[in-house]
Amino acid sequence: MHPSYLPLGARMSARLERFFEMVSQMPPARWSMGVLRRLGFTGRTLVIAIPWIWLLLFFLIPFVIVLKISFADTRLGVPPYTSLLEVSENYVLLKANINNYLFIIKESLYFKAFLSSLKVASISTLLCLLIAYPMAYGIARASSNWRNTLLLLIILPFWTSFLVRVYAWIGLLRNNGLINNVLMGLGIIDEPIVMMQTNFAMYVGIVYSYLPFMILPLYSNLEKHDNTLLEAAVDLGATPFKAFLRITLPLSMPGVIAGSMLVFIPAVGEFVIPRLLGGQNSLMIGRVLWDEFFSNRNWPMASAVAISLLLLLVLPIVIFQRYQAKETAGVAHR
Amino acid sequence: MNQKRSLFLLTALVFGFAFLYIPILSVIVYSFNESKLVTVWGGFSTKWYGELLRDRQMLSGVWLSLRIAAVTATGAVIIGTLAGLVLARFGKFRGRTALSGMATAPLVMPDVVTGLSLLLLFVAFAPLPFVPDQRGFSTIVIAHITLTMAYVTVVVQSRLSTMDESLEEAAMDLGARPYKVFLVITLPIIAPAIVSGWLLAFTLSLDDLVIASFTAGPSTNTLPMMIFSKVRLGVTPEINALATIMVSVVTVFVIAAGVLMARQEKARQRDARMAAANAGALPQP
Numbered sequence: 292m293h294p295s296y297l298p299l300g301a302r303m304s305a306r307l308e309r310f311f312e313m314v315s316q317m318p319p320a321r322w323s324m325g326v327l328r329r330l331g332f333t334g335r336t337l338v339i340a341i342p343w344i345w346l347l348l349f350f351l352i353p354f355v356i357v358l359k360i361s362f363a364d365t366r367l368g369v370p371p372y373t374s375l376l377e378v379s380e381n382y383v384l385l386k387a388n389i390n391n392y393l394f395i396i397k398e399s400l401y402f403k404a405f406l407s408s409l410k411v412a413s414i415s416t417l418l419c420l421l422i423a424y425p426m427a428y429g430i431a432r433a434s435s436n437w438r439n440t441l442l443l444l445i446i447l448p449f450w451t452s453f454l455v456r457v458y459a460w461i462g463l464l465r466n467n468g469l470i471n472n473v474l475m476g477l478g479i480i481d482e483p484i485v486m487m488q489t490n491f492a493m494y495v496g497i498v499y500s501y502l503p504f505m506i507l508p509l510y511s512n513l514e515k516h517d518n519t520l521l522e523a524a525v526d527l528g529a530t531p532f533k534a535f536l537r538i539t540l541p542l543s544m545p546g547v548i549a550g551s552m553l554v555f556i557p558a559v560g561e562f563v564i565p566r567l568l569g570g571q572n573s574l575m576i577g578r579v580l581w582d583e584f585f586s587n588r589n590w591p592m593a594s595a596v597a598i599s600l601l602l603l604l605v606l607p608i609v610i611f612q613r614y615q616a617k618e619t620a621g622v623a624h625r
Numbered sequence: 626m627n628q629k630r631s632l633f634l635l636t637a638l639v640f641g642f643a644f645l646y647i648p649i650l651s652v653i654v655y656s657f658n659e660s661k662l663v664t665v666w667g668g669f670s671t672k673w674y675g676e677l678l679r680d681r682q683m684l685s686g687v688w689l690s691l692r693i694a695a696v697t698a699t700g701a702v703i704i705g706t707l708a709g710l711v712l713a714r715f716g717k718f719r720g721r722t723a724l725s726g727m728a729t730a731p732l733v734m735p736d737v738v739t740g741l742s743l744l745l746l747f748v749a750f751a752p753l754p755f756v757p758d759q760r761g762f763s764t765i766v767i768a769h770i771t772l773t774m775a776y777v778t779v780v781v782q783s784r785l786s787t788m789d790e791s792l793e794e795a796a797m798d799l800g801a802r803p804y805k806v807f808l809v810i811t812l813p814i815i816a817p818a819i820v821s822g823w824l825l826a827f828t829l830s831l832d833d834l835v836i837a838s839f840t841a842g843p844s845t846n847t848l849p850m851m852i853f854s855k856v857r858l859g860v861t862p863e864i865n866a867l868a869t870i871m872v873s874v875v876t877v878f879v880i881a882a883g884v885l886m887a888r889q890e891k892a893r894q895r896d897a898r899m900a901a902a903n904a905g906a907l908p909q910p
Contacts, residue, residue, distance in 0.1 A: 308808040334803060335715065342708035342774070343720060346727040349771040353742035356749050370748050422644070425637030432634060441638070443883050448645050450875045452832050454849050455868040458856050459648035462655060462865075469651055502645065531630055552733065560735020562835055567856060577737045584741060584839075594745065597738045608733055615729050615779075 354601075361594035362387040372590050391595035401596070404574040405603065411490070411565075411575065412558035415497040419505040419554050420547065422498065427509035427546075428539075431516070442510070449503040457496050457567050464492050464568070493569040497558050505550035512546025513539070545614060552611035556604055576600055649872060656865035673866040680863065683851060690831055690848035693762065697769040698826040702819055704770065705777025705826075709818075710811070712778065713785035714793075731775040740839030743768045747840065760842035768840040769830040776829065777822035784818035785811075817886065824882070828875070 314320050327337070363372040377384040395401040430441045448456060463469045464486040471483040486492050516539060524534035562577035569575065576596065584593040656674075660667025677683060708728050712721070731739060747764050792814075796806045812819075834849040841847065855861055 305809075307812070308805065311804065311808070338707055339711050339715065339718060339720070339724070342704050342711065342728065342778075343724055345704050345771070345774075346708075346724065349743065349746070349767060350727050350731065353746040356745045357738075357742045360745055422637075422641060425634055426641040429634035429638040432631075439883070439887065443879065444642060445645075447876060447879055448649065450828050450879050451649065451872050452849070452852075452868070454832065454834055454852050454856070455652070455864075455871060456648065458852070458864060458868065459652045461856070462651055463648055499644065499648070502641075556733040557735055560737050562737050563853070577735060580737045580741065581835075590745070593741060597741050600735060600738060604733075604735070608730065611733055612726060612729055616725060 357594045357597055360591055361391055361598050362389065363591045363594075364388050365589050365591055370590070371588055388591070391592050392599070394592070395595060395599055400574070401576075401579065404576045404579045405599070407574045408559050408576040409603070411493065411497070412555050412561075415494055415501070415558050416505075416551050416555045418494065418498045419502055420551060423502055423505035423509055423550065424547075427506045427513055430506075430510055431513040445503050445506050445510075453500060454563065456500060457564055460492065460496055460499065460568060461487065464495070487568065488570040488573075490569065490573065493565055493573055493575075496564040496568040497561060500564065501554040501558060504553040508549040508553065509543065509546040512543050512549075516542055545617075548610065549614050552607050552614070556607050556611065559604060560600055652865050653869045653872065656862065656869040658862065658865075661862060673862040674870075677863050677866045677870075682846075683848075683863075683867070686846050686848040686851045689762070689845070693765050693769065693837075693847065694827045694830040696766050697773060697830040698823045700766065700770040701773040701777050701826040702823045705774035705822060706781050706815070706819060708774065708778040709781030709785060709815075710807070713782045714790070714811075728775055728778045731772050732779070736772075736833070736835040737839075739772060740768070740836040743771070743836070744839040760840060761845040764840045764842075765837050765845070765847070768836050769826075769833060772833070772836060773826035773829045776825050777819075780818045780822045780825070781815055784815050788814050817889070821882070824878070 315324070359375060360372050363375060365371055366373050373386075375386055377386060426445075430438060430445070433441060461468070465471070466483040466485060466487070468487075470486070471480075474480045475483065520538050521531075521534050524538055525531060529537065560577045560580075561575060562581050565573045565575040565578050566581075569578075580593050580596045580600070583589050583596060657669050657671065658667055659670035659672070708724065712725050712728065715721075743764075744760075747760060793806050793810050796810050797803070801809070832849060834853050837847050838850055838853075841850070852864060852867070855864055
C-alpha cells in the first residue's frame with residue numbers, strides 16, 4: 292500500500308512501470324539492450340550519459356563555437372563569418388583574427404559598456420540586499436501561519452511574466468504616468484519629473500525584477516538560525532543591534548553571497564530592462580551584444596563580446612557554484 | 626528594544642510588498658480603463674479584452690508559446706530529473722564535476738550569451754543531417770530545455786538530498802532491480818519536485834524573450850517577442866489586458882498548488898504521527 296500522500300506519484304509510477312515492462316519485452320528493446328550490455332554499457336552509464344550528452348551538445352560545444360567565431364572575420368553571405376581554416380594545395384592555414392578583442396579593449400564604447408554594466412549590476416545588487424534583508428528577516432521571524440503566506444506573496448511575482456512586470460513600470464514612471472500624476476495632483480511638484488529612459492528607471496527595473504532572487508536564499512538561511520544564540524548574547528549584555536551584527540549577520544553570509552550572485556551575474560548581462568526602461572545611451576553590455584548581432588549583423592564581434600562577458604563572470608559563477616554544491620552537500624550530510 | 630525591531634521589520638515588509646505589488650495592481654486597474662490614453666481614467670470597460678480576443682496575430686503567438694512551453698517543460702523534466710538523480714544518488718563517477726558544473730551554470734548565465742551560443746551552434750551544424758534546417762519551433766524548444774533543465778535538476782537534487790536513502794537501499798536489498806526501485810520508490814518521493822519543476826520550466830519558457838529571439842527563425846513570433854515589439858512603441862491598453870489575464874491565471878495556479886502542497890504536507894505529518902503512535906502501541910518483542 293502506498294501512503295496516502297503519494298496518490299499521484301504512486302499511480303503515475305505504477306502505470307509507467309507497466310509500460311516500461313511491456314516495452315522491455317519487445318524484441319527490438321531486448322536486442323538493443325543485449326548489444327549495449329555486450330559493449331560494456333550498464334544501465335548506470337546510460338542514465339549518466341543522457342544528461343551529460345545533452346549538456347555537452349547544447350551547452351559546452353556552443354561555447355567552443357562562440358570562441359571560434361570570435362576569431363573570425365565578417366563577410367557577406369550565409370553564414371556571415373569566415374572560416375578559420377583555409378585549405379590550399381599544400382597548406383592548411385589557421386587564421387585567427389584578434390582584431391575583435393583588440394577593438395573591445397581599445398574602443399572606449401565597449402570598455403565603457405563593460406564598466407557601466409559592472410557598476411549598474413553592483414549598485415543593483417547592493418540595493419536588492421538592502422531591501423531584501425529586512426524583508427527576509429521579517430518573514431523568518433513571522434509566526435508560522437503568516438510565513439507561508441508571505442513566502443507565497445514573494446514567489447508569486449516571480450511566476451508572472453518578467454516582461455509584463457518591466458512593462459508595468461513604464462506605466463508608472465512615464466511623464467504622464469501614475470507617479471507623476473499623483474505627485475502633481477498632491478501639489479508636491481508642478482512639472483513632471485523625467486524618470487523614464489534614465490538610469491534611475493533602469494535601477495528600479497533591475498531591483499524590482501531580481502528582488503525575489505535575493506529574498507529567497509536569504510530567507511532559507513535566516514530561517515535556520517537558532518534563536519537561543521541571540522537570547523544568550525542579550526543575556527550577556529549585548530544590545531539587540533550588536534547581537535545582530537555579531538551573530539545573525541555573520542551566520543547569514545552564505546545566504547548573502549548566494550543571493551548577491553543570483554542578482555549580480557544575470558544583471559551584468561541584462562538586456563530587456565536597459566532596452567525598455569534605460570535611456571538611449573544606457574550602455575549595458577547585453578544591449579551592445581544584441582545590437583552588434585541584430586542591427587550590425589557582426590557575428591564575430593558579438594561572439595567576442597560574449598566571450599569577454601563570460602571571462603568577466605567566471606569568478607562570480609565559480610563562487611556561486613561552490614556555494615550551490617556546498618548547500619546541497621550540506622543538506623545531504625545533515 | 627525588541628518591539629522597536631519588530632516595528633522596523635513590519636515597516637520593511639509593508640513597503641517591500643507595496644513595491645512588489647503596486648506595479649502589477651496598476652496594470653490590472655488600467656486594463657479596465659475605457660480611455661485609449663492609458664493614464665486618464667475614462668470609466669470602467671472591458672473593451673480591451675474584446676480587442677485582444679480579436680487580435681489573430683496575438684492569439685497565434687499565445688498558442689505557439691504555450692506549445693513550446695509544454696514541450697520544453699516535459700523535456701526539461703525528463704533530462705533534468707535524470708541529472709538530479711545522478712548528482713544526488715550515483716556517488717562518484719568520472720565527469721561528475723563537469724556534469725554538476727554544466728547543470729547549474731545555465732541558472733546564472735546571461736541569456737544573451739546562451740542565446741547567441743545556441744544560435745551559432747544551430748547555424749554551424751545546419752548542413753548536417755537530422756538538424757532542422759528551418760529555425761523555429763524545434764530550435765527554440767532545444768534552447769529552452771537546456772535553460773530550464775538546470776532548474777529541474779536543482780529542485781530534484783535538493784528534494785532527493787533531504788530524503789533518506791534507506792528506503793531505496795531496503796528495496797535494493799530485497800532484490801528490486803534499479804529501474805524498479807526508481808519507479809516504485811524514488812519517483813513517488815520526488816513527484817512534488819517534478820511537478821514544481823515542470824511548472825517552473827513551463828513559466829520560464831513562456832516568459833523568455835532573449836533566447837527565443839536568437840534561436841527563432843525569421844517567421845516565428847512567440848508571445849514575448851510580440852509583447853516586446855509592441856511595448857517598444859509605448860504602453861498599449863491591449864497589453865494591459867493581456868498582462869491581467871496572465872497574472873490572474875498564474876495567481877490561481879500558484880495558490881491552488883500552494884494549498885495542495887500544504888494539504889499533502891499535513892497528510893504526511895499525520896501519517897508520520899500515526900505511524901509513530903502505532904509503533905508505540907505495538908507490544909515490544
